[in-house]
Amino acid sequence: MTQVQFTLNLDDLKDEVMNSNLTAVAKSALVLVMNEMMEKERDEYLKADAYERTDSRMDYRNGYYERELLLSIGRVTLRVLRTRNGDFSPSLFEKYSRADQSFVLAMLEMVVSGVSTRKVKKVVEELCGESVSKSLVSSLTAQLDPIVSEWANRPLDAADYSYVYADAMYIKVREDHRVVSKAVYIAIAINGENQREVIGFKVASSETFEAWRDFFKSLKDRGLRSPNLIVSDAHEGLKKAIQTEFVGTSWQRCLVHFKRNILATVAQKDKKELAMGIKRIFAVLKPEDAREEKERFVDRCMEEGRFGKAVQILEEGFDDAIQYLNEPEETHPFIRSTNHLERLNSEVRRRGKVIRIFPNQPSAYRLIGAVLMDYEKTFSRRLLWERKRNRKETKQVD
Secondary structure (H helix, E strand, O other): OOOOOOOOOHHHHHHHHHHOOOOHHHHHHHHHHHHHHHHHHHHHHHOOOOOOOOOOOOOOEEEEEEEEEEEOOEEEEEEEEEEOOOOOOOHHHHHHHHHHHHHHHHHHHHHHOOOOHHHHHHHHHHHHOOOOOHHHHHHHHHHHHHHHHHHHOOOOOOOOOOEEEEEEEEEEEEEOOEEEEEEEEEEEEEOOOOEEEEEEEEEEOOOOHHHHHHHHHHHHHOOOOOOOEEEEOOOHHHHHHHHHHOOOOEEEEOHHHHHHHHHOOOOHHHHHHHHHHHHHHHOOOOHHHHHHHHHHHHHHHHHHOOOHHHHHHHHHHHHHHOHHHHOOHHHHHHHOOOHHHHHHHHHHHHHHOOOOEEOOHHHHHHHHHHHHHHHHHHHOOEOHHHHHHHHHHHHHHO
């Protein structure tokens, strides 16, 4: 009878086994192969066959112990071989450790993306045939703490931030067996490379001057220098904190919020007419042009005896609402409102919607921080005004 000899590449075999889509029917065969792989690996380590006397022998066989391994086809029990001095360790479990880490990271990614712990449990059971508790999924998310903390407290002195946007949103948190409202402060900025960057966030008990001031102090302690402009709504505590902590910085009142405040003073039938008049005021490129348009609008309203309350709000907030006109023209669409920060808040709400009520404040900080990190990584890109400026410069050269 002819004997056929072949060489088995153990590394290739391990890769094929660990990355395959084997079914449960092949589980027993898989166990035999893995056990044989570890047996062969121990032989190579010892440099001697069983009962062989040789000067090159590294150690002696010392039986085995059983160890479970969780794979995509389910849980298997392997015979892990031992040596007398205990220095031998099969490489199979090193690869398993890396696979296990990837599995944990995948679970964390599901949670950050807004998948509930209940759904994560179901996914794991479908993939692995194993049940995991909600408490296990929750404990795994705690691994995000050092990552989020390092990112949230990174230094800010390496970049110049010309424009900073600040806003607060609200979440529900369980505290002492009660459900309470918490304020989440978020600040984003435009860095020297014209990219939006989340520079800070904080979960606090309320939205007050003191809380905003502490938030801005923490940004300054991390190296934030006074920007040209800070854009926000007209919350009194926020305004006062900006004036206190950033002397010499202009405050831009969010134009979208400002227009809404003005339009809220008139009946529905008059909103369209009023909106058209306000639009003409801010559809300019220079502060002086905006003032001229505003004066014409006010004079017309006074003659007609209409929109008294709207005119009052316009006059009181006008100067704060046109500060963006002192900046380069190409930046105007990006710095006159907090719209993109509002969109970021909406993304945080969307991903946190499956939780509804955070179990405690640290869990809220953890998840919101992870969402902000993910959003920044995914959507951080050079802003449009640089492309517009480059096209304009190219046209001038041509």
